[in-house]
Amino acid sequence: MKRSPAVAGDVWVVKVGSALLTHDGQGLNEQLVRDLVNDIAVLRSQGKKIVLVSSGAVAQGMHLLGLKTRPRVIHSLQAAAAVGQMGLIQSYQSSFTAHGLRTAQILLTHDDLRSRKRYLNARITLTTLMELGVIPIVNENDTVATDEIRFGDNDTLAALVTNLIEASALIILTDQQGLFESNPRVNPGAKMVVEALASDKGLDQMAGEGGELGRGGMTTKLQASRIAARSGAHTFVCSGRETKVLQGIASGTFKGTFLKADKPALAARKQWLATLPLEGTLVLDDGAVAVLEKKGRSLLAVGVISVKGDFTRGELVSCVDPSGREIVRGLTNYSSAELARIAGEASQDIEAILGYFVDEEVIHRDNLFVV
Numbered sequence: 001m002k003r004s005p006a007v008a009g010d011v012w013v014v015k016v017g018s019a020l021l022t023h024d025g026q027g028l029n030e031q032l033v034r035d036l037v038n039d040i041a042v043l044r045s046q047g048k049k050i051v052l053v054s055s056g057a058v059a060q061g062m063h064l065l066g067l068k069t070r071p072r073v074i075h076s077l078q079a080a081a082a083v084g085q086m087g088l089i090q091s092y093q094s095s096f097t098a099h100g101l102r103t104a105q106i107l108l109t110h111d112d113l114r115s116r117k118r119y120l121n122a123r124i125t126l127t128t129l130m131e132l133g134v135i136p137i138v139n140e141n142d143t144v145a146t147d148e149i150r151f152g153d154n155d156t157l158a159a160l161v162t163n164l165i166e167a168s169a170l171i172i173l174t175d176q177q178g179l180f181e182s183n184p185r186v187n188p189g190a191k192m193v194v195e196a197l198a199s200d201k202g203l204d205q206m207a208g209e210g211g212e213l214g215r216g217g218m219t220t221k222l223q224a225s226r227i228a229a230r231s232g233a234h235t236f237v238c239s240g241r242e243t244k245v246l247q248g249i250a251s252g253t254f255k256g257t258f259l260k261a262d263k264p265a266l267a268a269r270k271q272w273l274a275t276l277p278l279e280g281t282l283v284l285d286d287g288a289v290a291v292l293e294k295k296g297r298s299l300l301a302v303g304v305i306s307v308k309g310d311f312t313r314g315e316l317v318s319c320v321d322p323s324g325r326e327i328v329r330g331l332t333n334y335s336s337a338e339l340a341r342i343a344g345e346a347s348q349d350i351e352a353i354l355g356y357f358v359d360e361e362v363i364h365r366d367n368l369f370v371v
Ligand code: GLU
Pocket: 018, 054, 055, 056, 057, 058, 059, 081, 139, 140, 142, 148, 149, 150, 153, 154
């Protein structure tokens, strides 16, 4: 089916699964890594921004340690991941270097993305890397977390990264053609889901019947598509064995499963922000109120009169006018202690007052919403 090339947008999170990347316990499939990197390099030259989320550390570590079967003990898997991550990154780095592209290693946990402070730090690092033209390669930090080792093979992590950078698409590359109405390994006549809303409840039954409830099966991919949809991203599940699969998505000729987000990006993101607990209040002067009431402007320290509550960077605060009327809410880039010192000051004086500089804006316009 020919789909509009525009549907996937320009900022992609591409997730690569372990089964795809490794030859059954024989270590990394270097040819597949090279083919994937070639595909990404072409898209980069077309102006797409790509973050790669790659599994395969455990599988590569098992190979390097000579383990024939996947250990059942979690800390053995964590140790294998620590060994394998080196080889995984080396392989990507040498393939990307051949295209003149730089890479960066990012190790994250689900908890990092739940903490607003670490969420904002991860977000700014990833977006800075993308602006620098670097390809960030993300994996779970398996030494300190076990979410993906136990359940997801990075499907959920990739979806959280999609939210984090507000990517337009989450692309899950797997060793299957897409998502199937029943398990294709058991039922060779199983039909593939070509297109559906990520929110479609009917898909849950299929995932259940598929019997693929283990790590990285259909269930985690479906859940990942719903997380991605929260920030308005569409999900594509397709075969990473197909050559130029990413170029196929860009040109609208891809074969696989397309799970549509049913909310526009901005509305979805603001909805997500609105679920965060409110940790404090900023009282703004009339000038800042007037600026914020015009859409699309950020809040600067100069417009803050006073601060109530005890909050850290990345937490949600309410912005009120001098009479206490709420104007907007947003994620603050500065803690309450920092704001108490920089309230009323010009952005260029922040560094002199605090001894460091975090952001020009107290709340960036992307992180502001009207209640
Ligand atoms: N983060 C893990 C890896 O990259 C997840 C995959 C797994 O559990 O095998 O290897």
